[in-house]
Each structure stands twice: as structure tokens, then as C-alpha cells.
Amino acid sequence: MALVRRRYKPWLIGSLIVIALLSASRFSTGSWPMLATWPALEALHKPVQWWDSLSLWFTDSEKLQEQYLAFHKKAQQQAALIQESNALREENRQLRSILDISGITGYRWHAAKVRGRSPEKMSQRILLQVYGVSKDDVIVSSEGLVGIVDTVSENHATVRTVFDASISVPVTIPGTALAALARGQGESLSIDFVPLGIAPKTGEVLYTSGAGGLFPPGIAVARITEVTPIPGQLFVKVAAEPVAHWQRDNWLAVASQLHATP
Numbered sequence: 001m002a003l004v005r006r007r008y009k010p011w012l013i014g015s016l017i018v019i020a021l022l023s024a025s026r027f028s029t030g031s032w033p034m035l036a037t038w039p040a041l042e043a044l045h046k047p048v049q050w051w052d053s054l055s056l057w058f059t060d061s062e063k064l065q066e067q068y069l070a071f072h073k074k075a076q077q078q079a080a081l082i083q084e085s086n087a088l089r090e091e092n093r094q095l096r097s098i099l100d101i102s103g104i105t106g107y108r109w110h111a112a113k114v115r116g117r118s119p120e121k122m123s124q125r126i127l128l129q130v131y132g133v134s135k136d137d138v139i140v141s142s143e144g145l146v147g148i149v150d151t152v153s154e155n156h157a158t159v160r161t162v163f164d165a166s167i168s169v170p171v172t173i174p175g176t177a178l179a180a181l182a183r184g185q186g187e188s189l190s191i192d193f194v195p196l197g198i199a200p201k202t203g204e205v206l207y208t209s210g211a212g213g214l215f216p217p218g219i220a221v222a223r224i225t226e227v228t229p230i231p232g233q234l235f236v237k238v239a240a241e242p243v244a245h246w247q248r249d250n251w252l253a254v255a256s257q258l259h260a261t262p
Contacts, residue, residue, distance in 0.1 A: 107255040126159040144220035144243035171206040191238035
């Protein structure tokens with residue numbers, strides 16, 4: 001019996017070894033290679049994840065850029081609309097003021113659109129789009145006297161402003177019935193024939209007197225900036241500036257004198 005046991009022991013041991021080898025072989029063709037190659041597969045998978053993330057970032061960036069451009073365009077459009085609205089509001093204010101001035105009788109009034117100004121700083125020439133006006137018609141802004149019509153074409157008129165030395169405007173000295181002359185000096189005005197005893201004060205405004213019949217009476221012309229007595233003279237030297245600031249106005253008024261029919 002002991003001999004039989006010794007005879008079968010090597011066979012049992014061999015069978016166990018064969019079973020172990022078969023099990024090891026089955027394991028090596030299945031899970032083991034997967035476990036062995038997992039780090040390599042993970043390393044290969046990471047660039048794919050990185051590329052996907054990068055592509056997603058670019059897509060989001062393009063969307064954000066498109067949204068920003070759309071917002072910027074909309075903001076520009078809104079700013080343009082606001083600017084246009086403000087310009088129209090200012091033009092309406094000017095037109096309403098012009099209507100107030102047009103109450104002066106004896107003249108036919110036109111509203112004229114400003115189309116251009118001469119390049120010098122003080123704009124001694126203005127181009128208006130207007131119909132039915134004549135040479136020497138008077139130009140007025142919502143603030144005061146601007147000048148007179150110099151030349152006329154079919155639908156435009158060129159204006160000489162009060163800065164032009166060829167224009168002399170009769171004005172009334174404040175507090176008196178006396179008249180003086182406001183004359184253009186290129187970039188300022190001088191007020192001639194002002195007696196020493198009744199010289200106006202700095203800051204006072206002079207108005208058209210209506211003398212001569214060219215300029216309507218009661219329109220603001222000049223604001224006094226300096227009064228200088230001249231030793232031994234009866235008249236003082238008076239410097240002034242125009243009341244009207246036509247460089248910023250888009251609309252002006254034209255006063256055509258109505259001539260009485262015989």
C-alpha cells in the first residue's frame with residue numbers, strides 16, 4: 001500500500017504542475033497582457049484628451065470673439081444713433097430760436113442749411129444751401145448777427161461774416177440813443193465812434209440800431225471785451241467779439257428785406 005502511494009505521488013504532482021501551467025497560460029493570454037500594456041495605452045490616450053480640450057478651447061474662443069464683435073458693432077450703432085439724436089435735438093433748438101427771431105417785421109425770413117465754412121479759424125466765409133435769397137440779405141443765427149449774403153447761385157449762397165473788414169454794422173450804445181459802428185477786424189470786432197463819456201462796460205452787448213435800413217433792428221451783434229481811453233481823444237478804443245457762434249450752428253436764418261410796392 002505504501003508502494004502504491006509512492007507510485008501515484010509523482011503523477012499527482014505532475015498533474016498539478018500541468019494544471020498550473022495551463023492556468024498560467026490562460027491568464028497570460030487574457031488579463032496579464034492588458035495589465036502589462038495599460039500604462040502605454042494610458043499614455044497614448046492622454047494626447048487625444050489634450051487635443052480634444054484644445055479644440056474645445058478654440059471653439060469657445062471663436063464663439064466669444066464673435067459675441068464680442070457683435071456686441072461692439074451694436075454699441076457703435078447705438079452710439080451713432082445717440083449722436084444723431086443729439087444733433088437733431090440741437091438743430092430743432094436752433095430752428096425754434098430762428099423762428100423767434102423771424103418775428104421781426106419788414107423782412108421775409110428763410111431757414112438755411114450750413115454746407116461749408118472757410119478753413120480759417122474764425123470762418124469768415126460760409127456756404128449755405130438756400131433758395132430765393134439775394135445779395136446783401138442778412139444772415140442771423142439763434143444767438144445773433146452772422147453777416148450778409150455775398151454771392152448767390154441757383155440753390156446756394158456764400159456769406160461774408162461780421163469778421164470781414166468790408167462790413168460795418170450800426171449798433172446802439174447801451175443806455176443812449178447814439179449809434180456806433182461795429183467793424184470786422186479778421187478775428188475780432190472794433191466799435192468805432194464811441195464817446196469817452198458814454199463808453200460801454202466790458203461784457204455789455206450791443207444790438208443793431210436799424211439805421212441805414214440794411215440790418216433789422218434789435219439783433220445782438222457784439223459783446224464788449226476791452227475799453228481803452230486814448231489820451232487827448234474824445235473817443236475811446238473799444239474791442240469786441242461776435243455774440244453769434246456760427247462755427248457750431250447747422251442752421252441759420254436769412255432775412256430778405258421786403259420793399260414796399262409803389
